[in-house]
Structures are given as C-alpha cells and as structure tokens.
Amino acid sequence: MSGLIDDLLAGKHRALARVISNIEDRRPGYRELVSELHQHTGSADVIGVTGSPGSGKSTLVDKMAATYRERGLTVGIIAIDPSSPFTGGAILGDRIRMGSNIGDMDVFVRSMSARGSLGGLSTATTDAVKALDAFGKDKIIIETVGAGQNEIDIVKTADTVMVLVPPGSGDDVQMLKAGILEIGDIFVVNKADRKGANRTVQQLREMLEYNRGGIPESGGHHGAGAMEQVDGLQLEAETETDRWRAEIVETVAKTGEGVDELLDVLESHASHIERSGEREEHVRARYAEEIRTLVREDVNELLAEELTVRGGMDAYVEAVVERETDPYAVSDELIEPLAECVRTQRESREQQ
Amino acid sequence: MSADQEQRTIRCLVAKVGLDGHDRGAHVISRAFRDAGFEVIYSGLHRAPEEIVQATVQEDVDVLGISILSGAHDTLVPDIIEGLKSYDAFDDTLVLVGGIIPDDDEAELKELGVAEVFGPGASMEQMIAYVRENVPERE
CATH class of the missing domain: 3.40.50.300 (P-loop containing nucleotide triphosphate hydrolases)
Structure with missing residues (x-):
C-alpha cells in the first residue's frame, strides 16, 4: 500500500487517482494511507x-x-x-x-x-x-x-x-x-x-x-x-x-x-x-471537527456491529413497539460495555 | 480497524468521442447504469481521445464505455488505448465500445484490448450483467 503513496508523492497521476478511490470505497488499509498522507499536507x-x-x-x-x-x-x-x-x-x-x-x-x-x-x-x-x-x-x-x-x-x-x-x-x-x-x-x-x-x-x-x-x-x-x-x-x-x-x-x-x-x-x-491568524484558527477547528467526526463514526460502527451480534435492529424495534423497553434503555444497554471498559482503563491509568 | 465498511461502487465513464453528435444512446445507457447503482461520469459530446484518457485516469473508473456512431472507431479507439497505456491505466480498466461497428472491425478492436462491443439490439440487462461480471478486480 505504501508503494502507492510513494508513487503519489513522485507525481504519478494514476496513483493519486487510485488513492482517492481507496478513500472513497473505504477499502481495507485506507486509514493507513490517509495517515501517511497527513505528513505531506x-x-x-x-x-x-x-x-x-x-x-x-x-x-x-x-x-x-x-x-x-x-x-x-x-x-x-x-x-x-x-x-x-x-x-x-x-x-x-x-x-x-x-x-x-x-x-x-x-x-x-x-x-x-x-x-x-x-x-x-x-x-x-x-x-x-x-x-x-x-x-x-x-x-x-x-x-x-x-x-x-x-x-x-x-x-x-x-x-x-x-x-x-x-x-x-x-x-x-x-x-x-x-x-x-x-x-x-x-x-x-x-x-x-x-x-x-x-x-x-x-x-x-x-x-x-x-x-x-x-x-x-x-x-x-x-x-x-x-x-x-x-x-x-x-x-x-x-x-x-x-x-x-x-x-x-x-x-x-x-x-x-x-x-x-x-x-x-x-x-x-x-x-x-x-x-x-484566521487560517491557523481555522485549521485547528477543522482538525477538531475531523477528530470528532471520526470518533463518532468509529464508535457508531463498533456499536452497529454489536447491535447485529445481539440480534439486530429489528428485534430491538419490536421490543420497543411492544413497550418492553425504550430507545434510551436500548442505547444504554449497547453502550454499557464500552463505557465500562473506557472507565476501567482510565481509573487504572490514574492509579499509576 | 476492521469495523470499516467497504463501500465498493462500480464507476463508469460513458464517453462520446470525435465528431459524432448522436448522444441519445449514451444518455439512455448512462441512465440505465445509474439505475443499476453505478456511478456514471458522462463526458459530454465531441470529446478528443486525450480528453477521454485524462478523464479515465483521473476518475479511476472501472469501466470505460466508448460510444461511436461516426465510423471513426478505427482511429479513435486505438488512440484512447495507447493513451491509457501511457498512464498505466489500461490493464485494470474494462474498455467497452458501443455503436455501429462492422464485424471485421470488431475483431480488430478486440485484438487491441477492447473487452466487448455492443451493437444495435444489445439490451441494457445484457450490458449491466456483463459489466458486473467482468469489472476488474482491484486491491
């Protein structure tokens, strides 16, 4: 993959085009590509x-x-x-x-x-x-x-x-x-x-x-x-x-x-x-927004995976319709393990 | 992270090349491809071969569909293929030609590297199925 980056930096148009395709398609490895690119921007x-x-x-x-x-x-x-x-x-x-x-x-x-x-x-x-x-x-x-x-x-x-x-x-x-x-x-x-x-x-x-x-x-x-x-x-x-x-x-x-x-x-x-100094300010705001978006998307995808494993969206919707549970409770249930894990790790870091 | 969902979409360039103003067919095919879920880039009329090459390389399309009804396919298609080769863009692009192409010429075009030629009477379903089956694998 990084051969592609070398080609891109060397000015090969085909490599640039392919890198953008990988980004668009989110092909495996595209995150590493973008990470590598960042140094050169x-x-x-x-x-x-x-x-x-x-x-x-x-x-x-x-x-x-x-x-x-x-x-x-x-x-x-x-x-x-x-x-x-x-x-x-x-x-x-x-x-x-x-x-x-x-x-x-x-x-x-x-x-x-x-x-x-x-x-x-x-x-x-x-x-x-x-x-x-x-x-x-x-x-x-x-x-x-x-x-x-x-x-x-x-x-x-x-x-x-x-x-x-x-x-x-x-x-x-x-x-x-x-x-x-x-x-x-x-x-x-x-x-x-x-x-x-x-x-x-x-x-x-x-x-x-x-x-x-x-x-x-x-x-x-x-x-x-x-x-x-x-x-x-x-x-x-x-x-x-x-x-x-x-x-x-x-x-x-x-x-x-x-x-x-x-x-x-x-x-x-x-x-x-x-x-x-607006450019500097803008760049910082942009990176902040980029990080926020990525975190949101990544957590979203992780939990979407979890949701599928736990029987899928339809089952949850059914339970909500039947008044057995409610959307907030479902969200709590799904996010609990993640929150738990993050908290435990934070505490153990703080104790060190 | 493995959680990333890959979103592979077939990208096509529908190209009208040379002095040929008949674009009804290209329009109909563009619409059909779009409705099949493809991303279609339409070149517009009267494009030069080098323009088509530029667009194919930059857009990194999986499929290049060249529509020619002017009879000039024997000069225009080789120009495009040569151009693609010079940018290393030929091997992983499926090149199709549509239009009125005599049988002898069809054989020649295929020898040059055109994957398939669709003449009058070819159905949309047939073309879409062909593209789906033959779209180049990429890593």
Whole structure:
C-alpha cells in the first residue's frame, strides 16, 4: 500500500487517482494511507464553491482552473454531485462543463457522489483533499450544490468559501439566508451579462450589510452610476483590518470575464486569513471537527456491529413497539460495555 | 480497524468521442447504469481521445464505455488505448465500445484490448450483467 503513496508523492497521476478511490470505497488499509498522507499536507489553498443548481459552478471552476494554470499554478478539483438514495447510482456531469483544460494533467478533476451515510461524504472529501494536497497541488477547489447541511459542512472545510448567485431572481438571494450567507467569504454573481445582475448585486450587498448588523445605505447605490465604478463591487473598505468583509464579484463564466478579478480577490482573502491568524484558527477547528467526526463514526460502527451480534435492529424495534423497553434503555444497554471498559482503563491509568 | 465498511461502487465513464453528435444512446445507457447503482461520469459530446484518457485516469473508473456512431472507431479507439497505456491505466480498466461497428472491425478492436462491443439490439440487462461480471478486480 505504501508503494502507492510513494508513487503519489513522485507525481504519478494514476496513483493519486487510485488513492482517492481507496478513500472513497473505504477499502481495507485506507486509514493507513490517509495517515501517511497527513505528513505531506498543509501547503495547498482550499477553495469551496457552492451555489444553486444551474448557477454555473462547473463552468466557473473550469475557467478558474485555466486561469490558475496561466499563472503557473497546479489545480485539483473535487466535484460533488448527489446520488440516488434508492439505488446509490449517480450521474456525475460536472466534467461536461470542464473543457478548458484538455490534456493538461496538472488540472486534476475528480467527480465524487454523495454516497454512503451522513458524515461519510465530508470525511471522504477531507481525505481526498489531503491526497491532492500531498500530491502537491497549489489550489484545491471543492465544488458542490449548496442544497443541504451536508454540502454546507463540506464547503465549510475550505479556507475560502465562494457562493455563486445567479442573477435575476430575488428568491435565490432569499435562499441564502438559510445559513449560506454566513459562510460565504466571496459572493459571485455569475452570468453577470444577464438582465437583473445589477439588482442581484444590490440585494446581496444589502443583505450582507444587514448580516453584519449594519443598516444598508439607501439611495446612493441604486443609481445607474453605481455600477460604473471600477471597484464599485467591493464593499466599502473599512479601516478595521482584522475582519474580512465579504466581497461581491461579478463574472461571466462562459467567456471568462471577471475570472482574473475573482482570483485576485481570492488571493487577497488568502493573505488576509494568513495575516490575521484566521487560517491557523481555522485549521485547528477543522482538525477538531475531523477528530470528532471520526470518533463518532468509529464508535457508531463498533456499536452497529454489536447491535447485529445481539440480534439486530429489528428485534430491538419490536421490543420497543411492544413497550418492553425504550430507545434510551436500548442505547444504554449497547453502550454499557464500552463505557465500562473506557472507565476501567482510565481509573487504572490514574492509579499509576 | 476492521469495523470499516467497504463501500465498493462500480464507476463508469460513458464517453462520446470525435465528431459524432448522436448522444441519445449514451444518455439512455448512462441512465440505465445509474439505475443499476453505478456511478456514471458522462463526458459530454465531441470529446478528443486525450480528453477521454485524462478523464479515465483521473476518475479511476472501472469501466470505460466508448460510444461511436461516426465510423471513426478505427482511429479513435486505438488512440484512447495507447493513451491509457501511457498512464498505466489500461490493464485494470474494462474498455467497452458501443455503436455501429462492422464485424471485421470488431475483431480488430478486440485484438487491441477492447473487452466487448455492443451493437444495435444489445439490451441494457445484457450490458449491466456483463459489466458486473467482468469489472476488474482491484486491491
């Protein structure tokens, strides 16, 4: 297995692809793989991209990758699509929109589906990011539909979070209230050549102001001239430098318009979090979350095994339905041996 | 730890290559594969062989299904297979071709390393069963 890691570190694309497969499939030995990878990570910038279906995420990510390549940087992309809850099957179509980097292996695109249980996807994504990081990618982009808590959790693991907002419908901006507004570092009004883009920028700006507890300025910005300022899209520069103020960028992903500016804003966010110490803080919070998730999943699996051995879920459910026991008692019963063991070990450690 | 549950899912790339705009079949097959519980990556139309190679390598698919109705299979398929070999990705990928392929060409393609050719009249059940039986073992 560690031969695979050697190949990955040596820059073999096939090895990188296989490592990610092992992570996704949770093949035996994948934990050791990820453990080994960990030593080699920590140098990539991770960018999370989310937005409603059809907002142009894949197209924009494709153009971002091409622009990064022009700047001499290497890129890894993880594109996540939903899978059928019934068959587990999925059609992963993000690659269709990614045609700017043909034959350029330094743009590594990997499609993943939301397979498995809750929490499983974010673990697999975090681990896949580690593989790309260890491989030496400068920029790693995670792209996912912002449709639920699961996706939001994934995107939150990124250093910088980009939220795409298509112009022309107030409802989309409304949707942002549900948690997404808070996580966005950069808001991208894509398809900015469409009617209603200005209005969407305006609505966004107002909502961001409210979100900060401020009162949006009325009047001035609504004028036709407001959009003509070159950097009129940046929110008013504040003198306080310790907090990032979410920026709004307009792009037309199809033609690549605004992508250069977007990358510059991403760069300034990256240097902001470096300077302010937020990156460090974020990294620590991320590892804490990773440990929590792993512990939860591992205990969960251990006890699921135990549950099967003790006659399976159905028997317990039957007993609960018959009022012979209740869910709390079942949980207590299952966890008792584990709790007992942990306690005994702790006590014996303390006595030493 | 042994408690880890392995979640093996068959991954397929359905690829349209070359100047061929007939994608109905590729769509139908993608849907059928999805409903069979496979993860399907669809390439989109008019892809170059090197693009298909790139996607196959990066996505680490078990199955590469190439759909060609343009008659250019004799040039496009060898290009793809050569590309896969250059990335050590040929041996453990099941390469299938679907479309209108004359018998003589079919023999040639199989000699090159194409596992099976599915022509008009092949049923979904048949293809799905074939994939399940022949998906390469990996460690």
